[in-house]
Amino acid sequence: MADLQEASVTLPSDPAEVATARRFVAETLGRWGLDDDGDAADSIRLMVSELTTNAVQHTFGQSPTFTVELRLDREEILRIGVTDSHPRFPRRLPAAVQQDNGRGMVIIRVLAAEAGGRLSVSPTAEGGKTVWITLPWTAAAVPAC
Numbered sequence: 001m002a003d004l005q006e007a008s009v010t011l012p013s014d015p016a017e018v019a020t021a022r023r024f025v026a027e028t029l030g031r032w033g034l035d036d037d038g039d040a041a042d043s044i045r046l047m048v049s050e051l052t053t054n055a056v057q058h059t060f061g062q063s064p065t066f067t068v069e070l071r072l073d074r075e076e077i078l079r080i081g082v083t084d085s086h087p088r089f090p091r092r093l094p095a096a097v098q099q100d101n102g103r104g105m106v107i108i109r110v111l112a113a114e115a116g117g118r119l120s121v122s123p124t125a126e127g128g129k130t131v132w133i134t135l136p137w138t139a140a141a142v143p144a145c
Contacts, residue, residue, distance in 0.1 A: 005032060008069040013056050013084070021052040021068045025080065028070055043111050044080070044135075050104035051082040051131055059086035063128065078137045085128035089121050108133065 007028045011017040025048045030036045034044075048068065055066035063084035071079040090105050109119045117135035124130060 003074050005072040006070065008067055010065050010067045013059060013061075013063050013066055015053075015056055017066075018049055018052045018056065021066075021082075022048055024068060025070065029078075032072055040115075043115070047108045047111055047133055048080060048082070050108050051080075051133070054090060054104055054131070055082050055084040058088075058090070059084050062086045069130075072137060076137050078135045080133045080135075081130045083124060083128060083130040085124075085126060087123075087127050087129070089129055090131060 009024045011020055022045050026036055026041060026045060029044065034041055052066060052068065055063065063086045067083040069081040112119050112133050112135060115135050117133060120132045122130050122132065
């Protein structure tokens with residue numbers, strides 16, 4: 001396998017495209033050797049769902065598209081990035097007992113940390129941002145949902 005494998009897709013900022021993004025990630029990682037039926041794949045799909053949902057919902061129509069990028073470096077480190085053109089970085093919302101949303105970034109951060117990975121955010125040259133999940137590329141290291 002090559003030292004670096006990359007794949008990306010740019011989709012319209014529409015709630016229906018979250019499922020498309022999940023499928024893209026699952027199919028790409030399957031080609032790269034991740035068991036689609038395993039706990040690692042389930043956790044990655046959940047994290048991608050949360051990130052892409054955030055890119056659609058929290059840009060308030062100011063980002064017409066979002067991009068999902070996958071990078072597998074020397075079969076050791078997997079990076080998954082979701083980029084949108086809205087300048088506001090994600091922020092933790094105060095926890096309210098009856099709050100129905102606002103927990104996605106907490107879920108992602110916990111799943112990534114349990115897998116020995118991390119969550120980070122970086123600005124883009126165009127004024128938007130990319131939210132990155134960095135994980136070790138070992139299926140056993142990614143926790144079950």
